Amino acid sequence: GAVVSQHPSRVICKSGTSVKIECRSLDFQATTMFWYRQFPKKSLMLMATSNEGSKATYEQGVEKDKFLINHASLTLSTLTVTSAHPEDSSFYICSASLPGTGIGYGYTFGSGTRLTVV
Protein backbone atom coordinates (compact mmCIF):
# COMPACT_ATOMS: atom_id res chain seq x y z
CA GLY A 1 0.00 0.00 0.00
CA ALA A 2 0.86 3.72 0.02
CA VAL A 3 2.24 3.83 -3.49
CA VAL A 4 3.14 7.02 -5.31
CA SER A 5 3.27 6.84 -9.09
CA GLN A 6 5.38 9.39 -10.95
CA HIS A 7 5.32 10.01 -14.70
CA PRO A 8 7.12 10.28 -16.97
CA SER A 9 10.21 8.42 -15.84
CA ARG A 10 12.32 10.09 -18.52
CA VAL A 11 11.74 13.11 -20.71
CA ILE A 12 13.86 15.00 -23.18
CA CYS A 13 12.70 18.43 -24.24
CA LYS A 14 13.99 21.37 -26.21
CA SER A 15 15.10 24.59 -24.56
CA GLY A 16 12.26 27.01 -24.12
CA THR A 17 9.51 24.42 -23.89
CA SER A 18 7.58 23.38 -20.79
CA VAL A 19 7.45 19.95 -19.21
CA LYS A 20 4.85 18.59 -16.82
CA ILE A 21 5.64 15.88 -14.29
CA GLU A 22 2.80 14.08 -12.51
CA CYS A 23 2.80 12.49 -9.12
CA ARG A 24 -0.20 10.38 -8.10
CA SER A 25 -0.99 8.66 -4.84
CA LEU A 26 -2.58 5.39 -5.95
CA ASP A 27 -4.22 3.99 -2.86
CA PHE A 28 -4.37 6.83 -0.41
CA GLN A 29 -5.14 10.51 -0.24
CA ALA A 30 -2.14 12.78 -0.04
CA THR A 31 -2.97 16.22 1.28
CA THR A 32 0.70 17.11 1.21
CA MET A 33 3.29 16.19 -1.36
CA PHE A 34 6.90 17.25 -1.67
CA TRP A 35 9.04 17.88 -4.72
CA TYR A 36 12.76 17.26 -4.70
CA ARG A 37 15.51 17.86 -7.20
CA GLN A 38 18.72 15.89 -7.36
CA PHE A 39 21.87 16.61 -9.37
CA PRO A 40 24.29 13.78 -10.19
CA LYS A 41 26.11 12.50 -7.11
CA LYS A 42 24.39 15.07 -4.93
CA SER A 43 21.74 14.95 -2.28
CA LEU A 44 18.02 15.47 -2.76
CA MET A 45 17.12 19.11 -2.31
CA LEU A 46 13.59 20.01 -1.32
CA MET A 47 12.08 22.41 -3.84
CA ALA A 48 8.57 22.90 -2.54
CA THR A 49 5.76 21.55 -0.44
CA SER A 50 2.54 20.99 -2.35
CA ASN A 51 -0.69 21.35 -0.42
CA GLU A 52 -4.02 20.21 -1.81
CA GLY A 53 -6.28 23.12 -2.57
CA SER A 54 -3.80 25.84 -1.72
CA LYS A 55 -0.63 27.42 -3.02
CA ALA A 56 2.61 25.53 -2.80
CA THR A 57 5.28 26.60 -0.37
CA TYR A 58 8.63 27.03 -2.09
CA GLU A 59 12.03 26.70 -0.51
CA GLN A 60 14.38 29.63 -0.55
CA GLY A 61 16.05 30.09 -3.91
CA VAL A 62 13.47 28.13 -5.91
CA GLU A 63 11.76 30.17 -8.61
CA LYS A 64 8.03 29.72 -8.20
CA ASP A 65 7.30 31.10 -11.67
CA LYS A 66 9.64 28.60 -13.24
CA PHE A 67 8.59 25.55 -11.28
CA LEU A 68 4.81 25.64 -11.21
CA ILE A 69 3.19 23.28 -8.76
CA ASN A 70 -0.46 22.36 -8.79
CA HIS A 71 -2.16 20.10 -6.26
CA ALA A 72 -5.76 20.20 -7.44
CA SER A 73 -6.89 16.92 -5.94
CA LEU A 74 -6.04 14.67 -3.03
CA THR A 75 -4.32 12.20 -5.32
CA LEU A 76 -2.49 14.33 -7.86
CA SER A 77 0.28 16.89 -7.72
CA THR A 78 2.01 18.23 -10.81
CA LEU A 79 5.28 20.03 -11.33
CA THR A 80 5.65 22.03 -14.53
CA VAL A 81 9.08 23.22 -15.53
CA THR A 82 8.42 26.28 -17.67
CA SER A 83 10.72 27.64 -20.35
CA ALA A 84 13.17 24.88 -19.67
CA HIS A 85 16.91 25.45 -20.00
CA PRO A 86 19.76 22.94 -20.02
CA GLU A 87 20.59 23.84 -16.42
CA ASP A 88 17.13 22.54 -15.43
CA SER A 89 18.25 19.06 -16.44
CA SER A 90 18.05 16.99 -13.30
CA PHE A 91 16.35 14.13 -11.49
CA TYR A 92 13.03 15.22 -9.99
CA ILE A 93 11.36 13.13 -7.28
CA CYS A 94 8.06 13.57 -5.51
CA SER A 95 7.05 12.17 -2.16
CA ALA A 96 4.00 12.09 0.05
CA SER A 97 3.45 11.76 3.75
CA LEU A 98 2.25 8.30 4.63
CA PRO A 99 -1.37 8.26 5.74
CA GLY A 100 -2.25 7.47 9.30
CA THR A 101 1.11 8.54 10.63
CA GLY A 102 2.09 11.55 12.63
CA ILE A 103 3.77 14.58 11.17
CA GLY A 104 7.26 13.79 9.98
CA TYR A 105 6.79 10.10 10.54
CA GLY A 106 6.79 8.42 7.19
CA TYR A 107 7.13 9.22 3.53
CA THR A 108 6.74 7.34 0.29
CA PHE A 109 8.56 8.34 -2.88
CA GLY A 110 7.78 8.30 -6.55
CA SER A 111 10.22 6.60 -8.90
CA GLY A 112 11.60 9.89 -10.16
CA THR A 113 11.75 11.72 -13.50
CA ARG A 114 14.98 12.21 -15.39
CA LEU A 115 14.64 15.51 -17.27
CA THR A 116 17.10 16.36 -20.01
CA VAL A 117 16.84 19.73 -21.71
CA VAL A 118 18.66 20.01 -25.04
Place this chain on the structure above:
Amino acid sequence: QQPVQSPQAVILREGEDAVINCSSSKALYSVHWYRQKHGEAPVFLMILLKGGEQKGHEKISASFNEKKQQSSLYLTASQLSYSGTYFCGATGGGNKLTFGTGTQLKVEL
Protein backbone atom coordinates in the same frame (compact mmCIF):
# COMPACT_ATOMS: atom_id res chain seq x y z
CA GLN B 1 20.68 23.77 6.45
CA GLN B 2 20.96 20.13 5.54
CA PRO B 3 22.42 17.54 7.94
CA VAL B 4 26.04 16.65 7.36
CA GLN B 5 27.01 13.03 6.90
CA SER B 6 30.33 11.33 7.39
CA PRO B 7 32.15 9.72 5.81
CA GLN B 8 31.40 11.01 2.31
CA ALA B 9 32.37 7.69 0.80
CA VAL B 10 33.47 4.30 2.00
CA ILE B 11 34.58 1.08 0.32
CA LEU B 12 34.10 -2.21 2.13
CA ARG B 13 34.93 -5.80 1.44
CA GLU B 14 31.95 -8.11 1.75
CA GLY B 15 31.42 -9.04 5.37
CA GLU B 16 32.95 -5.90 6.84
CA ASP B 17 31.09 -3.42 9.03
CA ALA B 18 30.51 0.29 8.55
CA VAL B 19 29.10 3.24 10.48
CA ILE B 20 27.57 6.27 8.83
CA ASN B 21 27.03 9.38 10.89
CA CYS B 22 24.50 12.16 10.47
CA SER B 23 24.80 15.44 12.32
CA SER B 24 22.35 18.34 12.36
CA SER B 25 22.81 21.95 13.43
CA LYS B 26 19.11 22.14 14.23
CA ALA B 27 16.98 20.29 16.75
CA LEU B 28 15.66 17.02 15.38
CA TYR B 29 12.17 15.64 15.76
CA SER B 30 12.79 12.50 13.78
CA VAL B 31 15.59 10.94 11.77
CA HIS B 32 15.02 8.80 8.70
CA TRP B 33 17.48 6.64 6.81
CA TYR B 34 17.27 5.86 3.10
CA ARG B 35 19.38 4.00 0.57
CA GLN B 36 19.43 5.06 -3.05
CA LYS B 37 20.72 3.09 -6.00
CA HIS B 38 21.93 4.95 -9.05
CA GLY B 39 19.03 6.39 -11.07
CA GLU B 40 16.40 5.20 -8.63
CA ALA B 41 14.31 6.79 -5.91
CA PRO B 42 15.40 6.49 -2.28
CA VAL B 43 14.29 3.36 -0.46
CA PHE B 44 13.17 3.71 3.13
CA LEU B 45 15.25 1.88 5.74
CA MET B 46 13.98 3.09 9.09
CA ILE B 47 12.76 5.98 11.22
CA LEU B 48 13.85 6.97 14.70
CA LEU B 49 11.60 9.22 16.73
CA LYS B 50 12.85 9.33 20.28
CA GLY B 51 16.14 10.42 21.68
CA GLY B 52 18.28 7.39 22.41
CA GLU B 53 16.08 5.17 20.29
CA GLN B 54 17.75 2.35 18.46
CA LYS B 55 16.18 0.35 15.73
CA GLY B 56 17.29 -2.65 13.81
CA HIS B 57 16.43 -4.04 10.43
CA GLU B 58 18.18 -7.32 9.61
CA LYS B 59 21.86 -6.41 9.74
CA ILE B 60 21.21 -2.70 9.55
CA SER B 61 20.50 -0.71 12.69
CA ALA B 62 20.54 2.90 13.77
CA SER B 63 20.70 5.07 16.84
CA PHE B 64 19.46 8.58 17.55
CA ASN B 65 21.05 10.93 20.08
CA GLU B 66 18.55 13.74 20.38
CA LYS B 67 20.71 15.87 22.67
CA LYS B 68 23.67 15.78 20.31
CA GLN B 69 21.36 16.10 17.28
CA GLN B 70 23.07 13.11 15.75
CA SER B 71 22.18 9.74 14.33
CA SER B 72 24.30 6.82 13.23
CA LEU B 73 23.56 3.97 10.86
CA TYR B 74 25.30 0.66 11.51
CA LEU B 75 25.84 -1.84 8.72
CA THR B 76 27.15 -5.20 9.86
CA ALA B 77 28.46 -8.08 7.78
CA SER B 78 27.97 -6.02 4.64
CA GLN B 79 26.66 -7.61 1.46
CA LEU B 80 27.10 -6.59 -2.15
CA SER B 81 23.47 -5.46 -2.16
CA TYR B 82 24.27 -2.83 0.45
CA SER B 83 26.08 -0.74 -2.15
CA GLY B 84 24.47 2.60 -2.84
CA THR B 85 24.21 6.07 -1.43
CA TYR B 86 22.85 6.42 2.07
CA PHE B 87 20.98 9.49 3.15
CA CYS B 88 19.72 10.52 6.50
CA GLY B 89 16.63 12.66 6.52
CA ALA B 90 15.57 14.96 9.28
CA THR B 91 12.40 16.69 10.30
CA GLY B 92 12.45 19.56 12.75
CA GLY B 93 8.93 19.28 14.03
CA GLY B 94 7.15 20.11 10.81
CA ASN B 95 6.51 17.72 8.00
CA LYS B 96 9.35 18.73 5.70
CA LEU B 97 12.01 16.08 5.26
CA THR B 98 15.49 17.49 4.70
CA PHE B 99 18.07 15.06 3.37
CA GLY B 100 21.65 14.86 4.55
CA THR B 101 24.69 15.27 2.33
CA GLY B 102 24.87 11.55 1.57
CA THR B 103 27.41 8.74 1.97
CA GLN B 104 28.45 6.60 -0.98
CA LEU B 105 28.98 3.01 0.04
CA LYS B 106 30.55 0.40 -2.18
CA VAL B 107 30.85 -3.21 -1.15
CA GLU B 108 33.34 -5.33 -3.05
CA LEU B 109 34.10 -9.02 -3.07
